[in-house]
Amino acid sequence: MTVTAPTDQAPPPRPTASPRRAVPLAVALAAASIPMFMSTLDNLVMTSALPVIQADLGASIEQLQWMVNAYTLTFATLMLAAATLGDRWGRRRVFLGGIAVFTLASIGSALATSAGALIAARAIQGVGGAAIMPLSLTLLAAAVPASRRAMAIGVWGGVSGLGVALGPVIGGAVVDGFSWQAIFWLNVPVALLAVPLILRALPESHGRRQPLDVVGLTLVGSGVLAGVWGIVRANELGWGSATVVAALVGGAALIVAFVGYESRAVHPLVPLRLFRSRSFSVANITSLAFSVGMFGAVFLLAQYLQVVNGYTPLEAGIRTLPWTAAPMVVAPIAGLLAPRVGVRVLLGTGLALQALGLTWLALSVGASTPYVDLVPGFVLAGIGMGLTFAPSATAVLSDMAPDDHATASSTNATIREIGVALGVAVLVAVFQAGGGTLTPTGYDQGLRTAILTGAAVLAVGAVATRWLPRTTGRAAVRTGPGTPIPARSPATV
Structure with missing residues (x-):
């Protein structure tokens, strides 16, 4: 399909960053990563606390589902809009606004006295998280020198994945020692610590000052909302139910309509020219595969250690450290290796190691499996995750102009967030179809x-990396991320 991309109607971009004295790399990393960890942690932090909340608030099973899903849906739906507003109003300003909304909604969640109030507060939390996640990477990329950007992105990526992976463990440990309300109160001191770091270390920056694409936002937001809603409801209603099928088909139709509209929009929410970058396109495919495969497995295996082996949430968390803590060590190393070996080798190896690790775990799990038999699988999966985070983030931004960093990052974050919801829903559905039950003797039947x-x-994601350009990552270090993709008037999409 051939479309015309106007090249002369947008006003010239403002300077991308305000001049500011250099700050230590560790401070910039902390400023960008702490709020992002806080927002990703809240994806799954409630899963271990749901039985306690059910007893305390008298919630139904459906209400318990929406306590988790309300956050995921608003988080995934609004990230693209937050990136556009950050480009226009100032990325740091919108980032801080997201932290404020997230923190206030966390207080509202902790003070909730009914299931409906908690669901509403969780949805508002997702609004704040949508502004935090994509803009944190954009601000970090602008705050560090190009020579150290790959390593910084590696640390950021490791913290991002760690937040999602540790959600059930940290939530269970906090509930075990305090109360379910403490899960949300913890966000308050974290935010108070992060704000002064952000003001010191992350300079303000802007992208293109263009109007918000309301029609595009409505189409993609409705499409993502319908699709993710259908996915998370499928386990209860069945994948073949009329409600679920209508939601999935409707969501897909809205996404197709969004793509068609964006190809003609003067100021598109997602410029389709970004997908002319093979690196960007393949990085998004592998991000989806990573989220679906790995985080669906995290959700099930975290429960396996408690349901089958009888560990408390804290004990289970300690035993998953060979898996969940490995990215914090491996991801920075992967960032340092990227300039030498390129993204394709690291990303393909990381996804392959994760596939091998999960295969080991699948063949090892059983009603009486000793923990030591699981350790090699955890280690393989953890190393693979560490090798994946940094190269994936580098590939997303490698061909992007600075003005496109926020949009590219938020597009990738939206895809990954959808992948988390899809992975949990699909793998739980497979678990149930295989006869798995939440009992010590029946859990392993569907788990394998x-x-x-x-x-x-x-x-599949590992195979897809073969389509990445060999120079991705190495080119980013020579010239620095932000080499613009040239705009062409007649663009083939």
């Missing part, structure tokens, strides 16, 4: 098939 499904998705 579900984990092998996750491994297969990761293997």
